[in-house]
Amino acid sequence: RPPGEPDADLVRTCTIITTEANSLLAPIHHRMPVVLGPASWDRWLDRSNQDTDGILSLLVPAPSSDFVVYPVSTRVNKAANDDPGLLDPIEVP
Numbered sequence: 767r768p769p770g771e772p773d774a775d776l777v778r779t780c781t782i783i784t785t786e787a788n789s790l791l792a793p794i795h796h797r798m799p800v801v802l803g804p805a806s807w808d809r810w811l812d813r814s815n816q817d818t819d820g821i822l823s824l825l826v827p828a829p830s831s832d833f834v835v836y837p838v839s840t841r842v843n844k845a846a847n848d849d850p851g852l853l854d855p856i857e858v859p
Contacts (some may be wrong), residue, residue, distance in 0.1 A: 783825060790830035801828035 784797040791798050802810055806824050809815060821854045836855045837846045 770779050773834070786853055788827035788830045788833075790833055791827075797858050798827060801832065803828075811824050 767776055773850075783800045785800050787794070787798045802824060809840055810821065815821060817846060837858050838852060838854065839856050842852050
């Protein structure tokens with residue numbers, strides 16, 4: 767709810783936090799989303815956690831071994847395209 771408006775409708779939002787890219791993704795882009803593993807979820811979501819340094823220590827690149835990279839169509843560059851085919855691998859000429 768907006769500050770000072772306790773009766774206002776809830777505003778649902780989200781944020782994608784990024785960090786520098788790991789070695790696998792760096793050739794594609796210089797940053798990547800932070801990916802928190804299940805072991806970090808409770809610490810990240812604990813509203814009473816005031817350990818800023820500890821929380822910031824979670825904002826690091828995920829291991830390259832957690833990812834698979836393959837070429838896809840440039841159709842992924844347009845938000846209007848929204849279908850499972852966007853994930854299909856393509857042959858690179």
